[in-house]
Every structure is written in C-alpha cells, then in structure tokens.
Amino acid sequence: MSKITSLTDAIHEYVHDGDSVALEGFTHLIPYAAGHEIMRQGRRDLALVRMTPDLIYDQMIGMGCARKLTFSWGGNPGVGSLHRFRDAVEKRWPHPLEIDERSHASMAAAYTAGAAGLPMGILRGFVGSDLPKYNPNIRFVECPFTGEKLAATPAINPDVSIIHAQKADRKGNVLLWGIVGVQKEAVLSAKRCIVTVEEIVDTLNAPPNACVLPSWVVDAVCEVPGGAFPSYSDGYYDRDNAVYIEWDSISKDRDAFSEWMKFHVMETNNFEEFRERLES
C-alpha cells in the first residue's frame, strides 16, 4: 500500500481512542492540520505528549480530547497563558487532566532514549528543584563509574507520533530543515507515525547529513500545504504571530472558545476550509 494518503484516512487508521499521541515541532513545523483532524474525528481519552503544548494542545484539551498531558512548558509563546490548559488544571474543565510535568532537557532525553531503545533518559538535572517531589517520573540514579547522582526519566514511546515537514518524495521519504526540535526522535520512538508535508516532489535533493526520515520508518505521508499554520514552515511561510496574540482573548472564555472551535474546526471538512473561514 502506498504511504501517501489523505490526512483524513491517516488519522482514521493510525490514531485511536486512548492512544498516547505526540505531535512535535518546536515553535516551527507544528502539525496543526493533523491536530484539527484528530478533533474532527472525535478522538477521546488521549494521553497527549508534547514539550510545548502550544495552541494546538490548548484546543485539544479544551475540546475534551485529552485525559493526560506530558509536557515541559505550557504557555502561549511570547503572549502568556494557555487558558484552556490552565482551566483544565485549575478548574478541571471540561474534565480533569492528569499531568506528567518535566523540563525540556529531560523530555529531550526521554525521546532520545525512546528512539534508542533504552528504558530511560539520563541527564544532569532537577537537583534542588521541587518537580521530582511531585512527579514520580523524575528520579535519581547513581553513576556506577563515578558515583555521581544523575536524574533519570522514563523513555517516551508514543503509540503515534505526528510531525509536519517541508517535503516528501513519491516513495514517502521525508525531508525537514530549520529548527528541527525533537521530531526525528519523536518519529523513531513511536510505534506508528504520520507525517504531513508542504509538498510532495519527485526528488528530495537532500544534501548528505540532512534530516531525512526514510519512508520505511513512516506509516503515512499526507500532503497538507500550510499544515503548520499558524506556526511556520521555513522556506514556505512565516509564523503568523497575530493568530497567537488573538488566541489569548478567544481562549479566555469557555463559550467564546467553544463557538470559535465549532465554527472554524468542527464544522469545516479540512484544513483548507478552516483557513478560508479564518480569513473570511
């Protein structure tokens, strides 16, 4: 079967209720279109994983898709709070959200361990911090060689990882560049993996050492131009900072949020229609 498929089919086939799901992309290349499609298809009970939940997880949490969130920084970058995330933690709306809170360095180590087939990531971290008191997923181990105390955190191995990249070729080999965050590790640590891309081309023309994910580690490749909007895609479009700023007032109020989501996401058929409604 060809790896190249529609986003609707890919989400239908590979994302199930109750799955642990990681949508990665560090400010750049955030897979918004895929997140929207998960909400449209009404997935529930997801254990969401993402270093920086960003607007997309704020939306998914507010729409009631998530039972758990593993994260390291839950704000609206440069703007302030993620109000839906806050409402879920502070007031349990729309329902309680279990949190597994770590730091960037430890999430990175946990994904790396997951990709490398190790049970845990190790780092110098969390000494003196209160986080280990509240999160049993942060513990300390002794180095058997030097006796040093090091922090350990269990590997992350999502049921499904989803990333957005710039290009794929017709066989489904994927190329991404710019700020690549933890995407390669997210893909290689996952049981299943979906990649949305700006465009599908005949040849990638990737230089040696470029960040290429061979088609055989990817389950589905979906062409979704603009699929990272309102984050950005280096070489294609810039981050739409205005959307991030406007999100602050839209998301503050439960009703305003629900209305906005209904009109822009739930009542549209795909990302293209979402963009049209947003711009109308």
Place this chain on the structure above:
Amino acid sequence: MKEATPTEMMTIVAARRLKNRATCFVGIGIPSMASNLARLTHAPEIVLIYESGTVGAKPTILPLSIGDGELAETADAVVSTPEIFAYWLQGGRVDIGFLGAAQVDRFANLNSTVIGDYASPKVRLPGAGGAPEIAALAKETLVIIKHSSRSLVDRVDFITSAGYLDGGDARQKAGLRGGPSAVITDLGVLVPEEGANELVVEQLHPGVSRERIQEATGWELRFSDTVSETEEPTDSELSVLRNLIARTESARAR
C-alpha cells in the same frame, strides 16, 4: 532624550552585565531584549543561544517566540533540541544563563510552575521549560523580574529552578556549581551576599528610595555596605534599545 521607563532601565542594567564574547543561554522576553541590546552596544561578539537550538543568533528584530525564523536565519548553527541541551548546555559551554520567573525568593530560587499548591494551584504558570537545567548548569545565572511583593517573596511557592536553596552552602552541598549572580529588577539590583547567599540590595535605580524597594519586597531587605545608585542610561543605550523595539513593532504589524 525622554527619561527611561522602569522596564527600559531594567533592560539596560541587565545588558551592562553581559560581557563581550560571553556565551549566553537566553530566555524569551526581557532576557532576549537585554542580550540583544548588549550585542548591539558594548558586546558585539556575545554568543546568544536560544533553547530552540539556535547557536549564535543575531536577530535584527526581537523574536516573539523562542523559535522564530529570525533566530534560525541569523544563527551560526541550528541544532536539534536533544543536542542543544546535551552538548551545549550540559557540556559546560554556557557562561551565563539569563532567566525570568514569576517569583524569586530571598535565596534566589525561581518559580515558574504554580502559585499556590501544586495539586490544585491558584494560578497554573507555564512551567519549567529549559530553566531548571539552565539554572543548574550555566557557570552563572542572571535573573530579571519586575519588582513587587508578589514576585519577590520570602519563599517561593514552588522551586522550579534552584538558586541557593536554603542559603549558605546548601547549593554547593546539593552538588551544583554556579548560581545566580544578580537579580535585576525595575527598582534595583540584588546580589547574593557572600557566605549566607541571601539577596541584598547592591544598587538602587535613580529616584528609588530604600523605603520604596522594601515596600515592594516580601521579606525584610538588607542593604550591602557598598550600595550605590545605578548610573543613568546613556542616550546611546536608550536610542539603540528604542530603535530595536520600534523595528520589532513595525515588523510585527506587517
């Protein structure tokens, strides 16, 4: 030139502390503004590292997010997230970590996690991000925060990133090196007193009295024997900063 606002004052004072050629791991917001001001004034060869993986970024406008394209386009190298934390920060290549927080306490511990109880917080803040490891692994940490009795508190509600913990040699005993060298606010500069590692006032900005800074602080402040008044911002510092902000605003409006 129009007098400096409190935020401009704080930014300029922070920028002055950054030496040329220092390697600086920078958070978004005022830390980023101050480090770029330093780069555009007295420290043209300062190396700015952002946690998005951009090493040696030289942005012409200030980024809104930590991973704006502007940072990647102007960087010497763009590396992955595991690499930026493992090789560059943990590997010991960072001289100064430059952080903000919601709360800082008398021993310079930082809170960016919750106000109130962790399990049912009054305010859920964004969380740690890269801060705990930056505060633990940089050779020195600078903290920048707006002064108020809610932000400068006796004890933080939650230690996200370690300062001097309970004071004295608690940080060293825990196995950490470095530590906060200054807390820069819009009213003055506080530094850890040698030995006790309690924050004491070292500098007051022009027009700020001892009473005023005490009123805005959640513990009984002590003043260093050599407390001084901060030098007024120069016209050049102010104009470079204002141009940077104007450039940023006009680019964002487009």
